[in-house]
Amino acid sequence: MLAAVLSLGGIGLVAATALGIAAKKFAVEVDPRELEILDVLPGANCGACGYPGCSGFAKGVAEGKAAPNLCTPGGIETLEGIARILGIEAAAVEPKVAVVACQGDNAKARVKYKYLGLTDCNAAQKIADGPKNCPAGCLGLGSCEMACPFGAIEMTSENLAVINRDKCTGCEKCVAVCPRQVIKMTPRKSTTHVLCNSTDKGAKIRSYCDIGCIGCHICKKTVPEAYAVETFLAKVDYEHDEEAALAIEKCPTKCIRDFSSGYPEGSSFAPPRNDAA
Incomplete structure (x- = not known):
């Protein structure tokens, strides 16, 4: 009985160690600005920006692939928040x-x-x-x-x-x-x-x-x-x-x-x- 318990414990320890190593090895680094941008977006996930939801748009903006003024539901308030995060001037488009x-x-x-x-x-x-x-x-x-x-x-x-x-x-x-x-x-x-x-x-x-x-x-x-x-x-x-x-x-x-x-x-x-x- 004790041997079985120790055996199962050992297997769990090995598995946990392996998972920990894998998590570090395959971890994807996320630009902290991406999370900040996502936080100021309205969360409508409407796709009006041309990206698959708000998370896709936030990632695109953080990587410099998407213009920060594409979120029409968020309006000027969202644009100003993104501009503040990126350290740029807000260039609004006509609503x-x-x-x-x-x-x-x-x-x-x-x-x-x-x-x-x-x-x-x-x-x-x-x-x-x-x-x-x-x-x-x-x-x-x-x-x-x-x-x-x-x-x-x-x-x-x-x-x-x-x-x-x-x-x-x-x-x-x-x-x-x-x-x-x-x-x-x-x-x-x-x-x-x-x-x-x-x-x-x-x-x-x-x-x-x-x-x-x-x-x-x-x-x-x-x-x-x-x-x-x-x-x-x-x-x-x-x-x-x-x-x-x-x-x-x-x-x-x-x-x-x-x-x-x-x-x-x-x-x-x-x-x-x-x-x-």
Whole structure:
């Protein structure tokens, strides 16, 4: 009995010694700055930086392979923390927010067939280019809502995706999953947007949507510096958009919206805070 106990004890001692030696021999040295950077990151693991999670980004920054200003969810506070750790000056990038360039929900846009498949925009798009007559409008099946790690997207009762400007971090997860590229990244400071994504001519748009851009140029005539019209679709020139909201009342289809006044019809989101603040 004693011999067996001693034998087992000896085996355990040898194994522990071997493990200790192996741990030292194969230990991977971690840059202490990597751990400090990881500590100041928000921990969202959203992948917006292009790295597999916050730990991958922290390692990339510490090794000088990743720019320190790529963490959009963390914002300026995270950037300043990383800059302090690295001993460099914080060079912020202009914050952006995602916007759904469409207001054509089930009440305002016509459908060409009733879709009964998976609740997924990409799946629906593969069947005859989607159930909506508009070839570029929001399909309303919520793929973007499911992809958003910050709860910044809701689907209205009439199946339109709406993005909360206060919650959106600009991670672009929603942009990546939208099969119709309806979601656009825009400067956070800019609150006025043309909420249409179709480049069809006006007559055709009127046949399938009550609130789409018909390319009438009235917005550009009203505020020439703030708008451009390309392939029958008006767009805000965000470098000169200070007076873009002046065209809202002139727009015949009401496809221009100033988000500082509220969200599209059907949204439950409270009016956004002042984006310029």
